[in-house]
Amino acid sequence: MSKYILSIDQGTTSSRAILFTKDAKVVDTVQQTFPQHFPNNGWVEHDPNDILQTVLSTCKTVLANNQVTAEQVIAIGITNQRETTLVWNKKTGQPIYNAIVWQDRRTSEYCEQIRSDKLSKKISDKTGLLLDPYFSATKIRWILDNVTDAQQQALAGELAFGTVDSYLLWHLTAGKVHRTDATNASRTLLFNIHQQCWDEELLTQFNIPHSMLPEVMDSAAEFGSTSSEIFGAPIKICAMAGDQQAALIGQACFKEGMAKSTYGTGCFLMLNTGDKALTSNNRLLTTVAYRLNGRVTYAIEGSIFMAGATMQWIVEGLKLLEHAGDSEAMVKDVPLDHGVFLVPSFTGLGAPYWDANARGAILGLTRDSGISTIVAAALQSVGYQTKDLQKAMEGDGLRPSILRVDGGMAKNNWAMQFLANILGASVERPALTETTSLGVAYLAGLQTGIYKSTEQLATMWQCDRRFEPTMSIDERNDLYAKWQHCIAQVTLSNNATKDDC
Numbered sequence: 001m002s003k004y005i006l007s008i009d010q011g012t013t014s015s016r017a018i019l020f021t022k023d024a025k026v027v028d029t030v031q032q033t034f035p036q037h038f039p040n041n042g043w044v045e046h047d048p049n050d051i052l053q054t055v056l057s058t059c060k061t062v063l064a065n066n067q068v069t070a071e072q073v074i075a076i077g078i079t080n081q082r083e084t085t086l087v088w089n090k091k092t093g094q095p096i097y098n099a100i101v102w103q104d105r106r107t108s109e110y111c112e113q114i115r116s117d118k119l120s121k122k123i124s125d126k127t128g129l130l131l132d133p134y135f136s137a138t139k140i141r142w143i144l145d146n147v148t149d150a151q152q153q154a155l156a157g158e159l160a161f162g163t164v165d166s167y168l169l170w171h172l173t174a175g176k177v178h179r180t181d182a183t184n185a186s187r188t189l190l191f192n193i194h195q196q197c198w199d200e201e202l203l204t205q206f207n208i209p210h211s212m213l214p215e216v217m218d219s220a221a222e223f224g225s226t227s228s229e230i231f232g233a234p235i236k237i238c239a240m241a242g243d244q245q246a247a248l249i250g251q252a253c254f255k256e257g258m259a260k261s262t263y264g265t266g267c268f269l270m271l272n273t274g275d276k277a278l279t280s281n282n283r284l285l286t287t288v289a290y291r292l293n294g295r296v297t298y299a300i301e302g303s304i305f306m307a308g309a310t311m312q313w314i315v316e317g318l319k320l321l322e323h324a325g326d327s328e329a330m331v332k333d334v335p336l337d338h339g340v341f342l343v344p345s346f347t348g349l350g351a352p353y354w355d356a357n358a359r360g361a362i363l364g365l366t367r368d369s370g371i372s373t374i375v376a377a378a379l380q381s382v383g384y385q386t387k388d389l390q391k392a393m394e395g396d397g398l399r400p401s402i403l404r405v406d407g408g409m410a411k412n413n414w415a416m417q418f419l420a421n422i423l424g425a426s427v428e429r430p431a432l433t434e435t436t437s438l439g440v441a442y443l444a445g446l447q448t449g450i451y452k453s454t455e456q457l458a459t460m461w462q463c464d465r466r467f468e469p470t471m472s473i474d475e476r477n478d479l480y481a482k483w484q485h486c487i488a489q490v491t492l493s494n495n496a497t498k499d500d501c
């Protein structure tokens with residue numbers, strides 16, 4: 001009887017269920033998108049029921065379509081959009097508010113109110129993060145402050161907090177298990193990444209009761225089993241990891257100095273720093289890459305909020321294209337120095353600027369700028385933003401020995417060639433770009449003994465295409481200087497607006 005691993009990839013715009021064979025080959029993928037809610041300027045929410053139902057239905061469909069029974073599934077691995085915050089009632093499992101998505105900026109004012117050098121340093125020292133609305137803590141605070149009686153219920157121990165992994169685990173195990181893994185915990189602003197525990201001082205700072213928090217496990221562990229009603233028989237859940245960390249694992253970046261950059265909704269560049277939690281002087285994040293057998297591997301991360309989402313805006317917002325994939329053919333003859341720059345700071349700028357109030361702009365338009373120029377500028381914005389991260393890493397004395405790319409946008413050859421050009425570095429794309437789901441399949445395989453070690457996993461990585469830089473240094477420097485000028489415009493105009501108010 002064949003045996004499989006089932007990966008659940010709960011992303012920002014869709015949920016996916018991917019069935020893997022024991023030798024990590026994809027049998028089938030089922031994907032379902034769900035609505036995004038934007039109830040206010042800078043707010044982004046998901047209906048928790050959409051998250052759960054799309055996960056359940058994609059899993060059931062992928063099993064049914066391939067005539068695979070629950071007994072044939074050795075283990076489930078869950079990977080997820082990180083930081084997105086859910087608070088639910090422990091008795092009923094009912095969320096008390098929508099999921100507040102990682103992109104949501106509603107707590108930026110609150111962050112400014114409490115910001116002080118002392119608090120920023122404390123947060124950075126303990127969590128490796130920055131005081132920014134991106135992370136979960138201020139989102140929890142907002143829910144407790146704005147939902148009637150929520151703070152009282154939290155103090156009475158009636159409420160649970162979780163990132164999407166915990167929320168799914170809770171429901172898959174019929175409310176029996178409240179756990180997360182160290183990678184997801186490390187994105188909450190409440191987890192001490194050095195001591196690997198929830199930090200009481202930060203919990204007090206944000207007035208969040210400890211009783212709301214999940215137990216933190218290794219990324220490969222016995223998290224619990226699905227209740228038998230869901231798939232007909234229980235299936236063990238043996239892996240959980242935030243999606244960017246899972247991609248690092250799926251890209252087999254197990255050695256210090258190896259890096260991956262994932263171009264999904266946002267872009268997240270992660271560099272493995274081994275057992276050292278390095279501190280960036282350039283506003284990059286220090287985070288848990290994975291925790292296996294109690295041993296922590298750390299990473300430096302640059303997070304960009306808009307990558308594929310910029311293309312989504314081009315498609316759905318501006319309706320310049322029918323599909324994001326059509327962009328490659330459209331821009332193939334556009335010269336790289338067309339002079340138009342699109343700064344996609346629709347919800348502020350992430351690393352290394354961390355400007356929650358910056359808003360997007362298209363600069364340098366002339367009468368001959370057409371649709372294809374704007375589409376090219378959108379694709380290039382992702383390369384320029386990655387260059388910003390490369391510069392920040394270089395400022396910290398770090399340069400990736402290998403940069404591997406993945407995510408929906410990595411399929412775009414034109415964008416990846418531009419990326420290699422603007423970085424002045426080679427970029428490798430793997431044969432299997434579903435690295436996120438592969439990462440948790442690997443973790444579940446490690447936990448169940450299918451795979452023996454990360455060294456074995458590293459031998460399984462296969463290259464699809466390597467992009468080499470072909471641009472002259474002068475052209476690269478010239479384009480990047482223009483980009484930086486545009487960034488200054490976006491952040492300056494934002495400051496001017498603030499001053500005017």
Ligand SMILES: Nc1ncnc2c1ncn2[C@@H]1O[C@H](COP(=O)(O)OP(=O)(O)O)[C@@H](O)[C@H]1O
Nearest residue numbers: 011264265308309311312324325407408409412
């Ligand atoms: N060929 C392409 N060229 C440019 N962008 C693309 C291409 N294919 C997909 N995308 C973009 O990539 C994103 C989807 O990537 P994916 O990794 O599935 O995202 P996520 O996991 O964040 O939901 C979409 O925002 C889409 O606009």
Ligand SMILES: O=P(O)(O)OC[C@H](O)CO
Nearest residue numbers: 011012081082264265266
């Ligand atoms: O849903 P994705 O793939 O864009 O990932 C979102 C990140 O985890 C946010 O930190």
